[in-house]
Amino acid sequence: MLIAVYLGLAFIVGIAAQNYRGRRGTPWFLLSLIISPLLAGLLLLASKDKRPAAVAVTITSSEERATNGPIFEKTCPECAEQVKVDAKICRFCRHAFT
Known part of the structure; x- marks a missing residue:
């Protein structure tokens, strides 16, 4: 159960990176699996938005x-x-x- 929640949160970080920051989602998903979805989410929030204006x-x-x-x-x-x-x-x- 805990592993499913962890994977779900990592997936959410990957989707948020792709849809809301204009970044590739797969590397952010893998990063959140390695360091934790919470830390990867905080890094994503601190990163610059790459979407075109x-x-x-x-x-x-x-x-x-x-x-x-x-x-x-x-x-x-x-x-x-x-x-x-x-x-x-x-x-x-x-x-x-x-």
């Missing part, structure tokens, strides 16, 4: 939209920088949107 959605149309979810952006016609859709003035070149 989420990419923001951008819209480059000139029509105005309400933003109730992701931040939508448009391109300034003067300086070509991305500004929020609801912006009245470009924060980079002070161009006034009509």
Whole structure:
């Protein structure tokens, strides 16, 4: 019974490494079998997250939209920088949107 719990916790560490830290799960599973699932879990929490950052959605149309979810952006016609859709003035070149 105790061996099954130990293996289950080691498996959880491997799954957490793969899904929540962007690391390979098998080495973390084996490491948790060797040193203990508790220590391997603590090392995993202390390790850096290797997952790629989420990419923001951008819209480059000139029509105005309400933003109730992701931040939508448009391109300034003067300086070509991305500004929020609801912006009245470009924060980079002070161009006034009509």
